[in-house]
Amino acid sequence: MPKSALSPVVIFGLSTEGYKIASSLSSFDLQTTLVDENLNVGMQLKKEILSKFDSIAALLEDEPLLGLEPMEDAIGKARCLFFAPKIREQNMEVGPIMGSKLKSVLKNISKGIVFVNMLPTGYGGNKESISLIEKLTGLEVGVGFDYIYAPLIPGTNKPIVIGSSRADIEKATMGCLKSALMDVPKVLPLHMAETAYSRHIIRKYNSLVTDFELCKSLKLGEGAFADFTEDRQEVYLEDMVENLLDIRVISEALKTGEPMWYMLSGILKSLESYFKHIMNGFRSIIKDEGLKASRTRILVAWSVDPFEVRGDKIATLSKLIDKLRDCVGDIITFNTMPYLQALRPELSVERGLPLSPDKDNIVLVCSKEDFELVFKNTRAERSEMRPIIIKANLPLDVVE
Numbered sequence: 001m002p003k004s005a006l007s008p009v010v011i012f013g014l015s016t017e018g019y020k021i022a023s024s025l026s027s028f029d030l031q032t033t034l035v036d037e038n039l040n041v042g043m044q045l046k047k048e049i050l051s052k053f054d055s056i057a058a059l060l061e062d063e064p065l066l067g068l069e070p071m072e073d074a075i076g077k078a079r080c081l082f083f084a085p086k087i088r089e090q091n092m093e094v095g096p097i098m099g100s101k102l103k104s105v106l107k108n109i110s111k112g113i114v115f116v117n118m119l120p121t122g123y124g125g126n127k128e129s130i131s132l133i134e135k136l137t138g139l140e141v142g143v144g145f146d147y148i149y150a151p152l153i154p155g156t157n158k159p160i161v162i163g164s165s166r167a168d169i170e171k172a173t174m175g176c177l178k179s180a181l182m183d184v185p186k187v188l189p190l191h192m193a194e195t196a197y198s199r200h201i202i203r204k205y206n207s208l209v210t211d212f213e214l215c216k217s218l219k220l221g222e223g224a225f226a227d228f229t230e231d232r233q234e235v236y237l238e239d240m241v242e243n244l245l246d247i248r249v250i251s252e253a254l255k256t257g258e259p260m261w262y263m264l265s266g267i268l269k270s271l272e273s274y275f276k277h278i279m280n281g282f283r284s285i286i287k288d289e290g291l292k293a294s295r296t297r298i299l300v301a302w303s304v305d306p307f308e309v310r311g312d313k314i315a316t317l318s319k320l321i322d323k324l325r326d327c328v329g330d331i332i333t334f335n336t337m338p339y340l341q342a343l344r345p346e347l348s349v350e351r352g353l354p355l356s357p358d359k360d361n362i363v364l365v366c367s368k369e370d371f372e373l374v375f376k377n378t379r380a381e382r383s384e385m386r387p388i389i390i391k392a393n394l395p396l397d398v399v400e
Helices: 016-026 047-052 056-062 071-077 094-106 125-137 171-180 190-215 223-229 237-241 244-252 259-288 312-324 336-342 368-381
Strands: 009-012 032-036 041-044 067-070 080-083 113-117 145-149 162-164 187-189 296-301 330-334 360-365 388-391
Touching: 009 016, 009 071, 016 032, 016 047, 016 056, 016 171, 032 071, 041 071, 067 071, 080 094, 080 171, 094 125, 094 244, 113 125, 113 171, 125 145, 125 190, 145 171, 145 190, 162 190, 187 190, 190 244, 190 259, 237 259, 237 312, 244 259, 259 312, 296 312, 296 368, 312 330, 336 368, 360 368, 368 388
Parallel strands: 009 032, 009 080, 080 113, 113 145, 162 187, 296 330, 296 360, 360 388
Antiparallel strands: 032 041, 041 067, 145 162
């Protein structure tokens, strides 16, 4: 069966991940519509549009003329639907939020559709989604629709695992997945895919949290602290929070009191402690440097993508700014990606870090990529100001 058998394709969610899926599909000339989950409008994305704009942010900023259609019509015609809405709610259970977004789609799907869930789920989460689809549509999984689970690495169209409701996944479905996604792994049964993904996330955070908890008693700047962290991969604030949604949804699926529930609760508490570690260390550095709050500007350099499916980076950045205002009033957030683009010779745009000429400047960098951009480019362009650069990593390294 040719790949086009699953055309048209609809991506539900005005997200970076959804746009990357659309861009990948365009190279196979599959009819693709991206649905804005807030406006309930589908945007028909043709190959020439997707090749012109490298991100959803660039597309929306330019406001090109696009073919629009009601969400109901787009989903009703879809042969394959990728479910990738943005999740922004904090301090709430994730499962009901995802369920609410799923319900907004289900009333319009047609028999024979392939439903691809790109959101992370906990144990049994896909079974609940399938039951909801069957209840609201009257369709039976494996007969009226097929269900695929493919949670993505944040900001990409690359799945960690793929699970299927069918043991014998059809050629057309596999062809569509390979057209839409990068590095498609071996397809597993749904329950095995859930287990494999949970193991991947828990392993990641167990390693991060173990290092943090073991070295909390060591003081910043001590030789012992440096010795403890020197042979480990550098971990920044971004690394600690980018899969918080996943930890939350896995934890919610467990019964209170189960050993795994205690472990995940401990991980979440440790991550909250890590945030306090950064704030306490930051205050100590300001004091050690002899800086006065009224004569200091803080730039928080973090390339947070506002269109990623997971909203934990956005929420953490907002919380970070609020806490920093307890130390210094003059705070500016700075996305380094436009800065990097502005340094390209072919772009006659002068843009750099908004450093204050009248104050001491501190740049707090929250990811490895942000540090490399700030360190390599800022000094060459703004060498007369010499800001203090602080890495939001485990030892809170200071670069002067």
